[in-house]
Amino acid sequence: MEINCHAFFFLLMAFLTCAFALAVVISSNIVRMAFYLVLSLGGVAGLFFLAGADFLGGLQLMIYVGGTLVLLAFGVMLTARGPLVSMKTPPGQWVLAVVIGGSLLAVLLQTALSVDRWTGQPPSEARGLAEAPPTSAPLGLGLIGVRVDQLQQNNPALRAGMSGYLLAFEVISFHLVVVLVGAAYLARAKRRVEAAAKRQADS
Amino acid sequence: MNLLSEPVGLAHYLVVGAFLFVCGIVCMTIKRNAVGVLMGIELVLNGANLNFVAFGSWVLRDEGAASIGLDGQLLALFVIVLAAAEAAVALAIALNYYRTHATVDVDQGDELKG
Numbered sequence: 001m002e003i004n005c006h007a008f009f010f011l012l013m014a015f016l017t018c019a020f021a022l023a024v025v026i027s028s029n030i031v032r033m034a035f036y037l038v039l040s041l042g043g044v045a046g047l048f049f050l051a052g053a054d055f056l057g058g059l060q061l062m063i064y065v066g067g068t069l070v071l072l073a074f075g076v077m078l079t080a081r082g083p084l085v086s087m088k089t090p091p092g093q094w095v096l097a098v099v100i101g102g103s104l105l106a107v108l109l110q111t112a113l114s115v116d117r118w119t120g121q122p123p124s125e126a127r128g129l130a131e132a133p134p135t136s137a138p139l140g141l142g143l144i145g146v147r148v149d150q151l152q153q154n155n156p157a158l159r160a161g162m163s164g165y166l167l168a169f170e171v172i173s174f175h176l177v178v179v180l181v182g183a184a185y186l187a188r189a190k191r192r193v194e195a196a197a198k199r200q201a202d203s
Numbered sequence: 204m205n206l207l208s209e210p211v212g213l214a215h216y217l218v219v220g221a222f223l224f225v226c227g228i229v230c231m232t233i234k235r236n237a238v239g240v241l242m243g244i245e246l247v248l249n250g251a252n253l254n255f256v257a258f259g260s261w262v263l264r265d266e267g268a269a270s271i272g273l274d275g276q277l278l279a280l281f282v283i284v285l286a287a288a289e290a291a292v293a294l295a296i297a298l299n300y301y302r303t304h305a306t307v308d309v310d311q312g313d314e315l316k317g
Contacts (some may be wrong), residue, residue: 003207006262010211014219021226021246030236037242042251044223051216051260053276056283060252063283068245068290075238075294079307087235094233101229105221112217119214133263138273139280149273165277172284179288186295190302196242 006129017043028088030076033119039070052132055139143169213264216257224250237297237307241290248286255279 020040027033041064048057113119138149145164227246234240257263259275301307 001208004210007207007209007211010215011206014215017219018222018226021223024242024246025226025230025233030238033239033242037245040223041249044253047216047219047253048256049258050211050262052262053279054257054259054274056256056279059280059283063287064245064249070285070291070292072238072241072245075241075297079238080299087310089233089235095234096231100232101225104228105225108221108224109218110216112221115214116215117213119212129262132282135273135276139276142273142277147273150268165281168281172281172295176284176288179292183291183295186292 006050010047013043013046013050016040017047030080031073034069034072034076037072038065041065041069050129051128053135054132055134055136210261211263213257213260216253216260220250220253220257222250223247223253226250235308237300237308237309238294240309241293241297244293245286248282252279254283255282292302 011186017040020043022031023036023082024040027036027098041060045057045065048060049056050071138147141148142164143166147162150158150162223246227243227248227250230243230246231240232243234243255275255278257275259271259273259278261272264270297307299313301310304311
């Protein structure tokens with residue numbers, strides 16, 4: 001039996017991603033949830049590599065696995081007081097959530113599988129992953145305004161939109177500055193007596 | 204087993220993206236821990252990213268008038284950056300919530316008065 005290597009690795013990565021995403025939902029221990037999320041997002045990075053987005057796969061690993069999840073781990077550590085209290089959701093809410101989630105999943109799957117162009121044969125000349133063009137340089141050049149991936153755009157109406165993503169790049173740069181300042185201000189160290197005094201007043 | 208022998212198409216990626224999205228939605232609604240809700244948000248954004256990358260993938264789709272090419276990856280890049288920024292702010296909010304309520308349980312935040 002002939003095994004398509006690309007399909008084998010896709011199934012492996014997809015199974016890892018979905019299994020650990022489900023584990024995030026089911027688990028009630030917050031530290032385990034964080035770890036399963038790391039593995040799930042690593043699986044998503046693998047799926048990015050398999051789709052030919054090499055730069056984006058590396059970016060996913062750096063930013064999500066190496067950054068955002070460390071942030072979440074810090075959040076878990078800072079908000080855990082004493083032994084980790086496990087907050088369980090009542091089963092009635094679980095049933096409702098699974099029903100709603102299941103119906104949303106059914107609608108999405110039915111949409112994804114109903115378009116013939118998406119489920120039919122993939123590209124007419126079987127494109128191998130090894131021949132996929134590298135994406136780092138075109139992405140970088142697209143961010144500063146030069147769309148080198150569409151240089152042979154003949155349609156004059158579409159040529160006008162080839163200015164690239166320079167404005168979005170600038171906007172996101174100062175968005176990050178604002179977010180940094182805002183998060184640092186929101187999370188600044190305040191006097192610790194607030195919560196304790198409040199509980200004293202309530203009791 | 205024809206899943207292993209036939210090449211991977213666009214619909215395969217969309218199915219995984221949809222599953223991640225729904226897992227994220229259920230996580231956001233069901234978790235009582237505020238940091239757990241943030242993890243659900245990350246799952247939702249990653250499901251959407253997978254869709255973007257799949258539609259812009261050179262490997263999965265024919266180049267044609269309807270292919271979005273590199274735009275898919277650029278959009279996914281912006282989503283990643285925005286998600287990281289939003290995770291930072293949301294975590295700062297969660298820390299403040301913990302300071303005022305002495306717990307991270309979102310069910311205890313049922314009064315508007317801080």
